[in-house]
Amino acid sequence: MDTNYSHNVVIFLNSTFYNDSIHQIIEPFTANQSTVIYLFNILGHESITLPKFMDKPNIKIEEITKQFVPPTLSEETLIIDALFGFENQEPLSGGFAAVTRLINSSSSTVLSIGAPSGLLNGDNTNNNPNQIVRANYTLLIEEAPLACYFDENQQFLGQWSILPLKQKPQAENNVSFITEEQVVELIKPRKRFCHKGTFGHGLLIAGSYGMAGACSLGAKAALKSGLGLLSLHVPAQNRIIHQTTVPEAIVDSDSNELCFSQLLDTTPYNAVAVGPGLGMAEETDLAFAHLISQNRQSNTPLIIDADGLNALSNYTELQNQIAGAILTPHVGEIERLIGKCNNSYIRLRRTIEFARKTQTYILLKGSYSFIIFPDGDFFMNPTGTSGMATAGSGDVLTGILLGLRTQGYSAKDTLIIGAYVHGRAGELAAQKLGTISMTANDIVDNLSFVWKELEQKSKEMHTISFV
Structure with missing residues (x-):
């Protein structure tokens, strides 16, 4: 030749x-x-x-x-x-x-x-x-x-x-995705004679001096995700900011001007989210450790994000006290808990092992987010866009999850619905604005459209036709 x-x-x-x-x-x-x-x-x-x-x-x-x-x-x-x-x-x-x-x-x-x-x-x-x-x-x-x-x-x-040209049995390394139909089936219809008490009281512990935005974004997302009442625990310096930006929320000031430091009782709440923008001050870590230990008595559903996850890596003895909690780490945060990983496969497997060991529910955030359950099973979320790679996007997710968990959704259903809705809101924002200029507030602004979309489909699903 x-x-x-x-x-x-x-x-x-x-x-x-x-x-x-x-x-x-x-x-x-x-x-x-x-x-x-x-x-x-x-x-x-x-x-x-x-x-x-x-x-x-x-x-x-x-x-x-x-x-x-x-x-x-x-x-x-x-x-x-x-x-x-x-x-x-x-x-x-x-x-x-x-x-x-x-x-x-x-x-x-x-x-x-x-x-x-x-x-x-x-x-x-x-x-x-x-x-x-x-x-x-x-x-x-x-x-x-x-x-x-x-x-x-x-x-x-x-x-x-x-190209689906041939079909094979589900293989070990194939992936199960969340579907819209699955999410719609999980949505709870709202009854005519409900009130704010019906949908629970959530607590968001977030923010530090200079990081008030993390709390505001999470709070807005929680309120747009259906909970009845929201309390914010914030540093005293941030009180006026949140009374202005989130007037629907109750604002409780910490005794510390700059950071979370107070010993809190989680008993009055239906769910608690902690972590966004907290910072890593020594008094914050100590207050977080007390919160986790105290919550073992009240057994209030927990969502732990951001600096809450970093505190967990500093206080490893707390990791056996968080069974049932939802964790929402990105790559850096999960590796502080499971150790440095050479690639994504090892990271996923170690995260699954961590979920089993701690009996927690984990949303491993990324371009393709994995939702991992305590038994080791996992789903992948199909929604989202590169425009969501922006500061505050994770805080919005935490707020959505708090809104759902406060209403009584199980940890598993909270993650399935919340991940899907968060990504879908990002997709709608990108359709209107493009991906480059998107901000976390744009995701919040589009939550209403996603919930309306899902609520309408849920109503259609539960409507009985005699035709």
């Missing part, structure tokens, strides 16, 4: 991976294009002819059984990687690893079918990133496994989408 001849399309195809679905995807890319197909038949099966491609004058097929002479790959070449998909269970080595390095060293556009060759469907901790194809585009042909939702793997996947 003339290795100096440049084809428009170069396809690397594994004989064990090829089927009608793969042909269906590849065929449009070869139409009227000079194409060479390298058919790897390393296992020595009977010669495979690819009859659907054989009679086409623009397509040349090279069967590889032992030796492989690399082709010329130019910037104008489209490489189609159809070697393994997610079917390989071990990192690549030998000749196939060399092929991936060849692909990655080219300036060609790369389209991977099934998966970038070399990427494993879950744990890539011991994988060599230099021996994984770095695709510009990936077309999955079944459910996307865990690996697709980890940040560090996006460099291999490029832009990816799912």
Whole structure:
């Protein structure tokens, strides 16, 4: 073969991976294009002819059984990687690893079918990133496994989408998503003769001097998420701010001007959220520790976020006193609790172990947020947008969760509804404003539209028709 001849399309195809679905995807890319197909038949099966491609004058097929002479790959070449998909269970080595390095060293556009060759469907901790194809585009042909939702793997996947051409049983590393139907079914209809006492009294302990906004954002989100009465416990310096920005809330001033320091009784409340903007003053950590210890007696539902999570990492003995609590860490906060992790897979597994050990409910925040339960099961939340990567977005989430938990939703249902609603409000804000200029207040402003949307669908679901 003339290795100096440049084809428009170069396809690397594994004989064990090829089927009608793969042909269906590849065929449009070869139409009227000079194409060479390298058919790897390393296992020595009977010669495979690819009859659907054989009679086409623009397509040349090279069967590889032992030796492989690399082709010329130019910037104008489209490489189609159809070697393994997610079917390989071990990192690549030998000749196939060399092929991936060849692909990655080219300036060609790369389209991977099934998966970038070399990427494993879950744990890539011991994988060599230099021996994984770095695709510009990936077309999955079944459910996307865990690996697709980890940040560090996006460099291999490029832009990816799912083509449901074949169905397989649910695999260990596939993901269950929250659905809108699931959320709608969980929404509790409001009765005509209800009052503010019906929907509970929540307490938000948040803010420090210079961080009043964290409390205001959480408070607004809680009030827009249906609770009946909201109390705020804030440093004395922040009292006037919150009386002005959140007039619907009761404001209780701490004895400390600058931070949370007071010993509080959680008994009067239906749920308590603690953490946003608290800071890490020594007296704050001590007050938090007392709050957790005292709450063991009242057993008031807890939501712990931000600096509350940081305090938990400082007082590790408290971690066996928070069973039933909801934790909402981002990557940095969870790693203070579980230790530094080399990749997202390890982080998820350790977070699941932490949820089991502490019997807590965890929302691990990120581009793809994981909702993890004490039994180790988890869901992924499908809603959200990059515009939500902004200061205060997590405080809004805490407020939503407080609003739901105060109304008597279970911890599990609170997380499922709250994560979905938070992300959906972000999506609506992005539709109106774009992602670059979005702020946390824009998420709050769109909560009403999401709740209206879900409430209407819930009513339709519970309406009996006699037609």
